[in-house]
Amino acid sequence: MSKKSRISWLLVAPLLVLVTVGFLLPIGYTMVKAVENPEVTAALPRTAAVLDTWDGEGMPPEAAFDALVEDIRSSRSGLEFGAMTRRLNFELNGSRSVIMKTRRTVDALDAPYSESLPVEIAEWGDPEFWRLIKTNSNPVTASYLLRALDLQVTPGGSIERVPADRAIFLDLFMRTFWISIWVTVICAFLAYPTAYYISTLSDRAASYAMLLVLVPFWTSILVRTTAWFILLQTEGPVNMALVWSSIIDEPIQLIFTRFAVYVAMVHVLLPFQILPLYSVMKRQGPQYLRAAASLGAPPWRQFLSVYLPLTLPGVAAGAAMVFMLSVGFYVTPALVGGLQDQMVSYYIAFFTNQSINFGMVAALSLLLLVFTGAIILIAHRLIPNVGGAIRA
Template identity: 45%
Template sequence: MAPLLLFLLAVFVLPIGAFLLRAVGEPDVPPVLPRTLAALDGWDGKAAPGEAAFAALVEDLRAARERDRANGEGEVARAAARLNNDWPGFRSLLPMTARRVAPPFEGGAREKLLDLAEEWGTPTPWAAIRRAAGPVSDFHLLAVLDLKRDSTGSIGAAPPEQAIFRGILWRTLWIGALATLACLAIGYPLAWLIATAPPRAVPWLLAGVLLPFWTSLIVRTAAWTVLLQREGVVNAALQALQLTAGPLPLLFNRGAVLLGMVHILLPFMVLPIYASLRALDWRLPRAALSLGASPWRTFLRISLPLSLPGVGAGCLLVFIQALGFYVTPALLGGANDQMIPYFVAFYATRTVNWGMAAALSLLLLAAVAVVVGIYGRLVGFSRMRTA
């Protein structure tokens, strides 16, 4: 087992762990502003700090600008990008200040910085610098919960224009739940049909269920785009049959997203339920029928309870995978149909904000852990009742 465990550790656990650590790491600001952070130690955050912090900021920016010129690394730009995530305006304020204070000047550092930008006279930018002191911080974790620390360090709600991630989390859970319910509504009768079909028909029915696995997920999603677009097959058929006067908006909405997700996830619901039904002792339902129970009562009291392990496994598989969907909502949905994975990709590739991408990944991982924990408790409670 050792080679397999080492392989999984090297190519799976360690890379994911290193990525998730970016959610709490602060590697950009401390190397650029070490004197400033030391000067802010003990600052109460109620007003702008004293002259020592201004002088330390000038020294740090001069040293960082010299290193940037010598090495071409862009330390000031990286620090400004990180601080801009906390307080918009830092992306231009910090580089401008670094350029203006590089030449020697007369007078105090506080006077010079206030002449450059009046923002330095408020506690807001200084508080953002202190929050990035590292080596670890909760900035990104609070941000994905729509929370934020103020200049005094107290945690409060983020401004309304920045409070978006709770809504995205509930949207992700809601879409995942709808996809799971739709797969269950379609998958259980289909699994029942396969389990009760003649032996010769079972391989063909299973092949029909497994057929989507033979095609790439992107190809299947793109096929729905062709079918549902305004000039697509579905709209053309509806208009040819004179069922609609014009093309319907079938694409770029929540319905198209759910349709594509159910098409992809349905086999993961059917197969566990089918396995559970195949293991069912069919003499029990027949005995209930022979004793006078109606077919519906027999199903509710005998067949359904005995197939619940398969139902639970199928719902868990479908729901967890639905939470991680990225391609299908991106191609079939609109702006209000995107889920957490879309924003993970957005922060990782477009804004290159690895901290926010890792924090959103942790949020999604926590949601999955909660779902698995609830499932485990329900399964354990069910076994206790059975015992």
């Protein structure tokens, strides 16, 4: 390696280390979390060891019952025990109460437990419940990823769709996709004539007009969302103006609706579409349009066959940016949308802060990452040089 290359590496190294340790490792850790399955083995180590040798046919051996009773009697760490019950309940609704009931009765039980335990709690006489424990003693699980696609593993080992009342995630991904598509389309539709108009202005007028784009662009997303949050309240300025101008008779529900999500997201993301479009349009000289006109093309033809193809890269660059950002949007829909208007990001936050389930956090994050990655790859295939990568 030449001396220059060595110095280059030395200068890049500190940042590379920070990005690796603070960003790439956490992303990798999340991917591991999406398939990791330590809870049952941690709380019921002996049972897990015995069940490991069980073939899953019929009832498990007497040793499994002994191990289970021993594990539950000696379960000291409430944290591990709680994590295990939550883990099993995620797989099979109601398992939590079975385990809790077992913990309450286990001290009074007499051997042989394979007879006394099922008498007290019927589930322990059911091979399927034992298979549930065995399956989840496995250090790796696909449950979270499957669940994030509304699928689950049956105790028999096959994959099936979850019952309709719990199937929310496919809808969620579709909704995220469609909201993002619509926001992208609306932004492109609003930005194109606007950027065109600004590009026809004199330099001085254009810089003032661009200020109207740049000021919102520089204002934080939260502040802009807050503005809409206040304006769209039922007693808020927008409703007041509509009533005052007799368009409506009494205030209507605007906040916490899909409409509010579209308005606020388009407002936040519009500059990302106007800016690249403007810079492309600014570079277009009038000569091509003149050439088209001199060849007898009517204005609509000049636009469709000459101007539009020339400015399309600007549309593509902006649209890719808008779409990529809206797919991962959290703050705006969370504040101005209702429960029916939330996107994948909302559930990532929900499983982190409210229903603590890090496996689902990781699985949804991983799928969203794959989803975004696929979009970037497609965008790159269609239009090279799209997306915000560093080039040197």
